[in-house]
Amino acid sequence: MKITSAKTAQPQSGDKLGFGKIFTEHMFLMDYTEGQGWHDARIVPFQNLSLSPSCAVFHYGQEIFEGMKAYRNGDKVYLFRPDMNAKRSNLSADRLVIPPIPEEDYVQAVKALVDIDRDWIPTDPGTSLYVRPFIIGTQPYLGVAPSSSYLFIIILSPSGAYYEQGLAPVAIWIEDEFVRAVRGGMGFTKAGGNYAVSLKAQVKAHDDGYSQVLWLDGIERKYIEEVGAMNIFFKINGTVVTPALQGSILPGITRDSVLTLCREMGCPVEERRISVEELLDAARSGALEECFGTGTAAVISPVGKLRFKEEVMVIGGGKIGELSQKLYDQITGIQCGVLPDTHGWRVEV
Numbered sequence: 001m002k003i004t005s006a007k008t009a010q011p012q013s014g015d016k017l018g019f020g021k022i023f024t025e026h027m028f029l030m031d032y033t034e035g036q037g038w039h040d041a042r043i044v045p046f047q048n049l050s051l052s053p054s055c056a057v058f059h060y061g062q063e064i065f066e067g068m069k070a071y072r073n074g075d076k077v078y079l080f081r082p083d084m085n086a087k088r089s090n091l092s093a094d095r096l097v098i099p100p101i102p103e104e105d106y107v108q109a110v111k112a113l114v115d116i117d118r119d120w121i122p123t124d125p126g127t128s129l130y131v132r133p134f135i136i137g138t139q140p141y142l143g144v145a146p147s148s149s150y151l152f153i154i155i156l157s158p159s160g161a162y163y164e165q166g167l168a169p170v171a172i173w174i175e176d177e178f179v180r181a182v183r184g185g186m187g188f189t190k191a192g193g194n195y196a197v198s199l200k201a202q203v204k205a206h207d208d209g210y211s212q213v214l215w216l217d218g219i220e221r222k223y224i225e226e227v228g229a230m231n232i233f234f235k236i237n238g239t240v241v242t243p244a245l246q247g248s249i250l251p252g253i254t255r256d257s258v259l260t261l262c263r264e265m266g267c268p269v270e271e272r273r274i275s276v277e278e279l280l281d282a283a284r285s286g287a288l289e290e291c292f293g294t295g296t297a298a299v300i301s302p303v304g305k306l307r308f309k310e311e312v313m314v315i316g317g318g319k320i321g322e323l324s325q326k327l328y329d330q331i332t333g334i335q336c337g338v339l340p341d342t343h344g345w346r347v348e349v
């Protein structure tokens with residue numbers, strides 16, 4: 001794949017980065033046209049898009065996205081398992097009838113863009129360059145049908161912690177009214193629609209002082225699924241438990257990495273169904289030792305408080321647990337090139 005580009009380097013310094021608020025100077029674009037396939041890969045100055053108001057994405061939400069990060073250590077710049085993002089993007093694409101992008105082209109595009117804007121990668125602890133690739137249906141047509149044209153875009157955002165609290169434990173609301181996804185739907189994809197449907201519950205949770213929503217399964221409303229922007233883990237009586245992937249939750253790349261690290265540490269790990277009742281019982285009896293979320297943006301995010309209906313569970317005295325801290329140190333150490341990468345997860349840019 002040949003990528004044309006316009007290079008300048010004017011990094012913006014940001015003392016309080018937050019998450020996803022600042023964007024670098026460049027973006028990547030590639031078009032898809034029926035009959036021609038993906039073409040015209042290019043890097044251009046970050047700019048607004050010009051699209052017909054009749055485009056498929058605006059009406060029927062034919063959109064998917066990914067999230068990964070670039071980390072800087074001295075002169076070295078690393079991505080973390082970008083091949084997994086490329087694979088997952090194609091999984092999402094398949095569900096939303098979007099044409100796939102060859103994995104090597106996807107990763108090449110990310111690397112090329114990150115390389116051009118590498119001076120924008122922040123270096124303070126806990127900061128990184130958030131990479132947001134996404135694909136939108138661009139055909140100007142109001143009929144409900146797969147778009148015949150698409151745009152693949154990548155933008156970059158120097159970012160700090162996803163939650164305002166940083167590594168301090170967050171409070172999570174277990175949602176009992178609204179649902180996010182059902183098996184057979186698109187819960188396993190990173191489609192914008194999965195996030196649009198979550199906003200109502202998220203606003204309700206925020207209004208009550210909770211950072212995010214923990215979803216229950218959409219059918220029995222009994223089993224734990226995942227949080228708005230992360231997978232969820234519990235440590236119960238020394239065993240690490242996380243919901244199994246059954247089609248309605250995102251197969252998180254951090255989740256997969258954490259499972260591998262836990263197994264290597266000799267921690268018993270279970271991927272299975274876990275009911276909210278089991279969780280409440282574990283919390284009441286003191287068997288629930290730790291709870292944390294995992295995600296690219298959220299990294300390892302300790303959960304200090306869970307609320308279900310009228311019951312509030314405080315976990316680990318509201319402090320970060322030993323395992324959560326250990327996993328955070330290990331995963332960020334591997335990502336930033338401080339710890340050895342025994343799994344080949346790090347990809348140099």
Ligand code: PLP
Pocket residue numbers: 067226227228229230231250251252253254255294295296297
């Ligand atoms: N679940 C949801 C709904 C997410 O948005 C994310 C974030 O990407 C995750 C889980 C975690 O996935 P990953 O670890 O691949 O970032």
Ligand code: COI
Pocket residue numbers: 066067068228229295296297298
């Ligand atoms: C990520 O962690 O990359 C995500 O996509 C979460 C996001 C919805 C902010």
